[in-house]
Amino acid sequence: DIQMTQSPSSLSASVGDRVTITCRASQSISSYLNWYQQKPGKAPKLLIYAASSLQSGVPSRFSGSGSGTDFTLTISSLQPEDFATYYCQQSYSTPPLFGQGTRLEIK
């Protein structure tokens, strides 16, 4: 199985900050990496697919980059509605494992 490791596990930031979350795969997954946002009590929402493609309707302040084993999710200017938990997920092979999540909290 391809393991996914996110860092940090939690992060405190302020509205307007630029934030970066990283995700590392245990082996190369090319660009088959997705990012999801989950708010408490809600279902996850697809933000980024194929490492850098923005899902329809997602604000342009979200961006993704990387290939191979190292990936990043960047939020250019944090908004109040962005405080949530973020998960990466590899879509290269079965099982399509998720990272452990990064909880983004208000400073």
Next chain:
Amino acid sequence: QVQLVESGGGVVQPGRSLRLSCAASGFTFSSYAMHWVRQAPGKGLEWVAVISYDGSNKYYADSVKGRFTISRDNSKNTLYLQMNSLRAEDTAVYYCARDARLGYCTNGVCYTLDYWGQGTLVTVSS
């Protein structure tokens, strides 16, 4: 608009069975692979199973293989998860999700999940 509505969750004793359903609407259900993903209380996301658009291919997480069965009825636009021999560690919110048909695809499954239901809680406890 795409809508996925799970049902069938509840409290069940260890060793017993439960069947979850996911009613789909707003898209051509028979054209998309479908997934189940679960989330234990306070924990992260765990992929459970996927079924191809026509039901010909099914894949499972090792943690549920041999106990859970994913199926679908395209005439009813409904996805199912039959859960047998339930354990305490199966306690979770179970989500159904649509396969987005994006990225690397094999055997009719692409593993990018673009729409999710609201989830149904399964509690396994004596």
